[in-house]
Amino acid sequence: MSHINDAKYLIIATIILAVLSMLSLLWGQFDISISTFFDYLNHKLFSSPATQDFTLIESIILDIRLPRVLLAILIGAALATSGAVFQAMFVNPLVSPGILGVLAGASFGAACGMLISEHWFIVQILAFVFGFVAVGFAVFIGSMVTNSRSTVMLVLGGVISASLFTSLLSIIKYVADPYSTLPAIVYWLMGSLSMAELNETLLVAIPITLSILGMVFMSKYFDLMSLGDEEAKALGVNVKLIRIVAIILATLASSLSVVMAGIIGWVGLIIPHIIRMAVGPSHRLLIPLSAVIGAIFLLSADAISRLALSVEIPIGILTSLIGIPIFIIVLRNARAAWN
Amino acid sequence: MELNPIIEVNDLHFSYKNHKVLSGINFELNRGEVVSLLGINGCGKSTLIKLILKLIHTDADIKIDAKELKSYSHKDLAHKIAYIPQYNNTPFxxxxxxxxxxxxxxKLGFFAQPSKKDYEVAMAALEKIGMEHLKNRAFGQLSGGQKQMVLLARSIAQEVNTFIMDEPVAGLDYGNQIRLLELIDSLASEGYTFLKTTHYPDHALLMSSRVVVMHEGVIVADDAPDAVITKEMIEKIYDIKADIITHGEHKRCLPIFETNRQKDLHELTI
Structure with a gap:
């Protein structure tokens, strides 16, 4: 039965994610051995006697690596899931949070927030609002040019929307204080997980996790939605409700990822394609698997950026470098959508 | 026992952007019927189907199973009528x-995923139309006829008794057209009700219990197949020459092929 297979794929992917997460906690410029790690866990969880002084290890794990690992998991999951959901909602395998302009809109909103307020919450709200405005604008442009649903026109609408908000962001950079706000905005936008702090990460984890769970629960409707509105309605789906809720959740998750780590492109576009190539397009499996594989992808990319290279490069740059060749391969499979 | 018609349309008028598409439509679909809806492109038959399925908004007096269409959600309607669209194009x-x-x-709750029973119903539907061996194949790689069969199976799995089909044989090769019609016929004999649009008067004659002809947004005929599909009607609606002949136990509709080349040849032989 296919639902047993579905569970099998998810369990295997989750185990891989768990192992990778643990290795990411241990490996780095200061390696921690597995036995030391378990001694530490024993000491913390079961109050067994300390075998050594754990102060340094605790500080490395809890203050430096854990927030970063959690953030990589959250953002990878958020971007990949949102990408899969946008692709289903617009019946268009070539869209993603990046291509629809959500990331550009959210970065403009977040930068506005940083400019006018110190308050973290305002930054998040503005990121979401402008992320939503950006996707709305992309759809508006796409539908203004042509009446029928067109794959290419929506992509072009997204390109226009993304450029608009990138330009608006440049205005903000131009007026920002060149000694404090400007460098902060520029470094944040390149996409980095290195500024992660545990409290902030846990705070943003709640809305991101809830949006991802919402999208997973809605996944069974996405197969029907991807057949087009008429067929979905005839099969009994409340098309408007599902579409607006799904787009809000996908926009929220991807906008919050921008607030936390800047623009990390390509994850939302390529991960759903890779999963479709491996296990097929059914959204019941695609959506939850996107969350897990997206997390694995970003965690691995972050590990490469930390371990393999002597200089740490921003993860947004790295995901582009990895994503572009993968997408070129994937495009061959997606070309049917251009017709 | 007197049964209500499953679909009842009373004095339906519909315009699209000041362009009158349907006027004064009165139409019923009774349980157990196979009704063919005939007419040239643009006569309004697709619009009528979409209005009945609530795919286009209307306040008109349409009743489904004796209840106002307006009172149905899409979900409720999907528990009464299944729709089989002409073709299916999805990039996935x-x-x-x-x-x-x-x-x-x-049919599932918000948090529920398809259960073992749902898989069994789906498999049973595929078995019913003899497609179970294709269950793991990709839909996009099937032939046009197989796609229509799968969509029929999906309607069976919807567990409703009324199917609306939009030009079911369009784009199918000759053999698959006939096989699909035979399948519809055998499902009808099991008690399923069909409303289907078609471009083939001959198919309507072969396997309908009733034929409805639409022309320029009006129903011009609604009766038994032999009463509706006459030489005069076909010649008038399609602007061609045609003949109705008797073949075996069936009346058949044949178009008469007249080209200039044939006329020229005819003149030459004289």
């Missing part, structure tokens, strides 16, 4: 079994 190439399983989704 689902497996056949997943395609059939889609009929079950709106």
């Amino acid at each position: 190439n689902y497996q056949v079994l997943d395609m059939v399983l889609m009929a079950r989704v709106t």
Whole structure:
């Protein structure tokens, strides 16, 4: 039965994610051995006697690596899931949070927030609002040019929307204080997980996790939605409700990822394609698997950026470098959508 | 026992952007009927179907199973009528079994995933039309005829008795057209009700209990097949020459082929 297979794929992917997460906690410029790690866990969880002084290890794990690992998991999951959901909602395998302009809109909103307020919450709200405005604008442009649903026109609408908000962001950079706000905005936008702090990460984890769970629960409707509105309605789906809720959740998750780590492109576009190539397009499996594989992808990319290279490069740059060749391969499979 | 008609349309008028599409439509679909809706492109038959399925908004007096259409949600309507569209184009190439399983989704609660029973219903539907061996194939790789069969299976899995089909044989090769019609006929004999649009008067004659002809947004005939599909009617609606002949136990409709080349040849032989 296919639902047993579905569970099998998810369990295997989750185990891989768990192992990778643990290795990411241990490996780095200061390696921690597995036995030391378990001694530490024993000491913390079961109050067994300390075998050594754990102060340094605790500080490395809890203050430096854990927030970063959690953030990589959250953002990878958020971007990949949102990408899969946008692709289903617009019946268009070539869209993603990046291509629809959500990331550009959210970065403009977040930068506005940083400019006018110190308050973290305002930054998040503005990121979401402008992320939503950006996707709305992309759809508006796409539908203004042509009446029928067109794959290419929506992509072009997204390109226009993304450029608009990138330009608006440049205005903000131009007026920002060149000694404090400007460098902060520029470094944040390149996409980095290195500024992660545990409290902030846990705070943003709640809305991101809830949006991802919402999208997973809605996944069974996405197969029907991807057949087009008429067929979905005839099969009994409340098309408007599902579409607006799904787009809000996908926009929220991807906008919050921008607030936390800047623009990390390509994850939302390529991960759903890779999963479709491996296990097929059914959204019941695609959506939850996107969350897990997206997390694995970003965690691995972050590990490469930390371990393999002597200089740490921003993860947004790295995901582009990895994503572009993968997408070129994937495009061959997606070309049917251009017709 | 007197049964209400499953679909009842009373004095329906519909315009699209000041362009009158349907006027004064009165139409009933009774349980157990196979009704063919005939007419040239643009006569309004697709619009009528979409209005009945609530795919286009209307306040008109349409009743489904004796209840106002307005009072139905799409979900409620999907528990009464299944729709089989003309063709299916999605960039996502689902497996056949997943395609059939889609009929079950709106029967589930918000947090529920398809259960073992839903898989069994989907498999039973595929078996009923003899397609179970294709369950793991990609829908997009099937032939046009197989796609229509899978969509029929999906409608069976929807567990409703009334199917609306939009030009079911369009784009199918000759053999598959006939096989699909035979399948519809055998489902009808099991008690399923069909409303289907068609471009083939001959198919309407072969396998309908009633034929409705639409022309320029008006129903011009609604009766038994032999009463409706006459030489005069076909010649008037399609602007061609035609003949109705008797073949075996069936009346058949044949177009008369007249080209200039034939005329020229005819003149030459004289």
